[in-house]
Amino acid sequence: MKVTVKSWTAVATWRWVANDDNCGICRMAFDGCCPDCKIPGDDCPLVWGQCSHCFHIHCIMKWLNSQQVHQQCPMCRQEWKFKE
Amino acid sequence: MAASSEEFGAAWKIIETSFSSSKKLDPAPPVISPLGLQSAVELLINHGIGHIIEEWFLEVMNADLQQRIAPNFLAYFSSSVPEDEIGNFMSKVIAELYDNLSAYIPKLGQLDEISMCISLPTPSSMDGLNTVLYNEKKSRQPAMERAQSIFKAMLLPQYQIPESLYANVQKFYSLTMRVHHTTDEADIKANNEDRDDECIRCTGCCCDTDNCQCQTLLHIFHQVNQQLYELGLLERFAGEAVTSVIHEKIQDYVQHTCKGNFESSYLSCLETWLETKVVGWLSEVYRGSEGCERYNDPNTATSVEAYKSRLYYLLYETYTVVRIDQLFNIIIEYPESEPAIVDLRCCLEKTNLRSQLVTSLKTALETRLLHPGVNTADILTAYISGIRALRVLDPTGVILELVCEPVRKYLRTRDDTVRCIVSSLTDDSSSDLADELVRGEPLLLDDSCQGEEDMANWETWYPDPVDADPTKTSKSRRSSDIISMLVNIYGSKELFVNEYRTLLADRILSQFNYDTEKEIRYLELLKLRFGEAQLHYCEVMLKDVADSKRINSLIHNGELQGHQSMDIPVNAMILSAQFWPTFREDKLELPAGIKSSLDAYTKNFETLKGNRTLCWKPHLGLVSLEIELKDRKVHISCSPVHATIIMHFQEKSKWTVDELSVIMHVPVSVLRHKMAFWQSQGLLKEESADTFILIEEGKGGRHDIHMIDIEEETESAMASSHDQREEELQVFWSYIVGMLTNLETLPLEKIHTMLKVFAMQGPSTGECSIQELKHFLDRKVKEQHLIYAGGVYRLPKPGS
Ligand SMILES: [Zn+2]
Ligand SMILES: [Zn+2]
């Protein structure tokens, strides 16, 4: 007997490769989206800081805009710099 | 001027002779000159004893009736007369009675004349005694009336008419009614009608047609009625029988005419029938045919009219009862049965059968619909027909509310109700609900219209019927549409939306059809009903499907930088886990070749979407296989588990379930079940218990290519509602532990009440019945997480 697979339709869930499950700012799952968004993934991406913490891009932008003087990571209080 | 006793004697002799009516006793009565009689009567009147003539006469008549006429008359009726003799029998008996009694009748007029001559005392000279006499005479009944009362009392005493007499009379009127109807229709029937059979009988008199008795019977019918009428006996003699014959006829006719047919209206043709056939016949009984003397008697006309209105009522009532009996079927056949519903609505207005209708329909629903033998989809279909039909029947919505409450209650106890509703909402084939959805009205929930009676429409307002539930506004009763009524069975939109989400997930993950156009259309319609926010998750799910399609084609066109090629063509359905219902987490170790292809796919995905990766659900999916055997080639679509099983049989042709279980990481019990699929396809055989071998060569040795689809019962990819419920109950558990930590001991009812206040607020956790809670707590006791003693629950002491 010879079995040939003509096609294999498989099911997967996607997830962000991050060291945490939830965004430290909005407490929502990374695999979901920030409170301002409706659609996860491309429309509400994550960004990483050089400190290696990551957040929903919308969440960190809001956070940084609210900080008058120092632009710090809300988790480790290091200066926030986007990871290249 | 007193008269001598001789004079009195002579005068009385004259009177006696003159009034004597019994021919038998006095065959040749001496001729009395009118003048002689007059002076004889005057003599008596002048001596103030004129009235005794009438008393004496009626006394004589009474005695004759009692001793001779009545016993003879009643004796005739002692036995049942056969139908073919009843006409002649009745003719003879009534004619004889008429002869006997009519001998007295001419004298009665004379008596009235005499009493006119008895002068009344002048009112001025009245003393007490004379006043009594005066009043007596003034209110004197005509002799004819007095005689007729005697006839009735002697011949047909009320409540004492023998049963056999009544039966014969009924037979007579039943026959004559039939004859009447037949002769009425004779001219119509003569032409058509397939009655040239061997035995030809008249449908009226039941005699051979060449010996038809109909005309004779009609003659007898009129003669009997006329004679009874003249004797004042018609009503007493015929009334009850005529009524019962008519009632029977109406019952019969209504039953036969509209039996089982709900698709035409019968009301006006029934009315016409009643007017021409029944009232026509009735009128012939009581008024005779046109032209006879009593036809113009206003009293008779009035009584026929009164009778007629009773008959109409009876007709409506009969028809209503027939329709009420069939109402369940009428509802099931709605809208084809709309004419029957409209008829019934008219009849309900004219009769008093509303509460009977409600009771009867409730019972019918309970016995025919609300039991385990009927599947939920059928109950729902009937419920929907019921809503539509009963709205037409009673636009106030009150009957609907009364009748359907048990249906709603019952539907709430079925697990699959919501699923059935949701699936038929978005199903192409069951048009009813899908049509409703397309109408796209916003959902009207019970609580959203309380106390919002629309003042703008006060001019068209009408009060609710008395049987209405006062806690519901009439607006909610009248205007909520069918989908709203269905959703209101549970009273929660969330439940429906969640169910829809599970259904949609199952549909996507069983069909793997990347074309979502149809689902998007449904979703748009559902959003109009349930609101944008509620269905947001479903929107993301459908977007996942569209995105997956795009990602698949990007990965397969090979233009990706560092493209990893795959040995096996893999397509993926990539889901946003947060937005999908919880998945069943089944384990499955896929064949190495598949795993490496999936890994390659993952790499490609990671290249495409930086910082994102995939977690495969190996047990989910759809596999298309081409299987080449020694003598045949088979194409099969199946699940990954099935595919994995058969692929292992390439390596060796004999496996035990245990061996497969070890390498596939699938429990033995599940595997056994899955093997059955390949057995049914004729590829595997259970050689001995739990040992399977490959069948390389089919017995028929056919070489044709088989196209086989999976026909297994489709298993849901989602966690079952039972599992989800379990999760919800675990939420309650944390509350219960909290309560018992603070309060130490609590009875069941108290726990339930507190949960209701603190934990059952969320829409998804919803209700938990006290039985369900008890069940849950009992299990916790068994698992030793809880102690039950003395009617209260408490937590076990830590460390004990
Ligand atoms: Zn966030
Ligand atoms: Zn966002």
Ligand SMILES: [Zn+2]
């Ligand atoms: Zn940081």
